[in-house]
Amino acid sequence: MGTHQPSLPPALKYLKEDKVTEECKDLMRSLPSTDQGFLYQYQGSWIPAFSMQGVLSFHKHFQAHDDTDILLVTSPKVGTTWLKSILFSLLNRARYDPNAQRHPLLTNNPHKLVPFLEIDLYSTKQVPDLTSFTSPRLLSTHLPYSLLTRSVKDSMCKIVYLCRNPKDTFVSMWHFRNSTRVNQGMNPSTIEQDFDNFSKGISPYGPYWDHVMSYWKESLEKSEKVFVLEYEKMKEQPTIHLKKLAEFLECAFSPEEEEKGVLNDILKLCSFENLSNLEVNKGGKILMVNKAALFHRGEVGDWMNHLTPEMSETLDRITEEKFHSIGLKLF
Numbered sequence: 001m002g003t004h005q006p007s008l009p010p011a012l013k014y015l016k017e018d019k020v021t022e023e024c025k026d027l028m029r030s031l032p033s034t035d036q037g038f039l040y041q042y043q044g045s046w047i048p049a050f051s052m053q054g055v056l057s058f059h060k061h062f063q064a065h066d067d068t069d070i071l072l073v074t075s076p077k078v079g080t081t082w083l084k085s086i087l088f089s090l091l092n093r094a095r096y097d098p099n100a101q102r103h104p105l106l107t108n109n110p111h112k113l114v115p116f117l118e119i120d121l122y123s124t125k126q127v128p129d130l131t132s133f134t135s136p137r138l139l140s141t142h143l144p145y146s147l148l149t150r151s152v153k154d155s156m157c158k159i160v161y162l163c164r165n166p167k168d169t170f171v172s173m174w175h176f177r178n179s180t181r182v183n184q185g186m187n188p189s190t191i192e193q194d195f196d197n198f199s200k201g202i203s204p205y206g207p208y209w210d211h212v213m214s215y216w217k218e219s220l221e222k223s224e225k226v227f228v229l230e231y232e233k234m235k236e237q238p239t240i241h242l243k244k245l246a247e248f249l250e251c252a253f254s255p256e257e258e259e260k261g262v263l264n265d266i267l268k269l270c271s272f273e274n275l276s277n278l279e280v281n282k283g284g285k286i287l288m289v290n291k292a293a294l295f296h297r298g299e300v301g302d303w304m305n306h307l308t309p310e311m312s313e314t315l316d317r318i319t320e321e322k323f324h325s326i327g328l329k330l331f
Contacts, residue, residue: 019124024053034202036186045144045211048204053125054118055147061127062117062149065137069157070249072114072140075211076204077172078164079231079298080140084110085270087138087160090246093257098265105269107280117141142205145214156225158249161215163330164231166208167303167315170198174306191306199314209322216328230330232300238267272298 028049032041039046047055064071072087074080085105089098096103104113115121117139121128130137141148152159174195178188201207219226227248234241242263246252253263268274276282303312323330 019126020053021056021125024056024125027056028052034197039202039204043147045147046202046204046206050123051118051142054116054120054123055143057122057125057127058118058141058143059147059149062122062151064149064151064155064157065135067156068136069152069155070136070138071152071157071159072138072162073145073159073215074140074142074162075164075169075206075208076142077176078162078169079234080142080162081110081275082270082272082298083160083162083229083234084114084140085275086242086245086266088113089266089269090242091136091138091249091251093262093266098262098269103269105275106278109280110275114138114140118143144205144211145218159215159218159226160245160248161219161226161228162231162234163212163215163228165300165303165330166319167307167312168231168298168300169208170195170203170315171303171306172298173198173203195307195311199318209318212330213322213326213328216330217326231298235298235300239263242267 027042028040033039033049034041034046038049040049040052041047042052042055070087070091072080072083074083088110089096089103089105092104111120118141121130121139145153171191174189174191177194181188197203198206198208201210205211215226216228219228227245229241229245243253257263307315
């Protein structure tokens with residue numbers, strides 16, 4: 001008689017079992033889990049169940065192109081969709097005028113144009129064929145620095161990291177996760193329930209503060225490789241930070257482009273108002289998520305409408321304790 005195997009957690013309904021290796025299933029059975037079995041503690045980070053196969057496949061098979069790959073890294077709900085659209089428009093502006101009626105962003109969701117490594121490309125046990133990607137390859141991930149492959153760390157590929165005030169990040173994440181819970185036939189969580197987990201470091205790809213610190217440290221040591229953007233500053237002065245981003249990626253705007261208003265054209269194309277009203281972003285799903293849920297307005301300071309003073313003080317204290325030791329002044 002065979003030995004009895006523990007039943008798989010409910011989270012695996014997100015995964016098509018024939019696309020998950022036995023290695024991945026065995027690993028998930030061995031890992032600590034929480035949040036109804038949807039988050040697994042793997043090498044110090046909390047990885048969503050639907051990403052575990054992708055993380056393992058990414059680690060085994062991905063090879064960075066030494067000096068041409070560009071990797072956008074974010075925690076969930078910090079402005080990923082927005083920055084994906086900006087990066088795609090920025091890097092492809094010679095090929096696709098931001099005002100072109102057939103610009104790819106008008107007919108493609110940003111997550112299709114800038115795919116996630118662990119959630120999309122490597123999400124099954126099949127190894128993706130990346131030979132069709134034009135150079136530079138523009139890719140993205142939610143993984144903390146510790147979970148990047150050695151080829152990414154050792155190469156000269158560029159990393160663009162976007163971070164956001166932890167209070168707004170948490171509130172946006174709470175809204176987003178509840179919308180996905182409801183769509184899966186589950187009960188939504190109260191803000192108190194999710195806050196308790198978030199403040200303990202239990203959140204997708206978290207702890208959030210460790211995620212930020214890992215890339216911040218790398219940006220100090222390797223400023224030519226890792227570039228950190230703050231969501232709030234990007235929203236406040238988008239033109240200035242778009243120029244800095246272009247310079248970091250070695251595709252600076254020419255005086256002629258600035259004169260013609262190309263920067264503003266890119267920002268207009270990639271604005272929330274424009275992207276959220278496109279038919280391609282209204283209906284259906286992408287990456288198992290309703291497309292509309294990916295276009296949250298992302299107002300700076302929205303946390304004030306949801307967090308109690310005690311919650312705010314708790315996150316302020318954690319942020320100060322975490323960031324003070326490395327002299328990190330953000331948010």
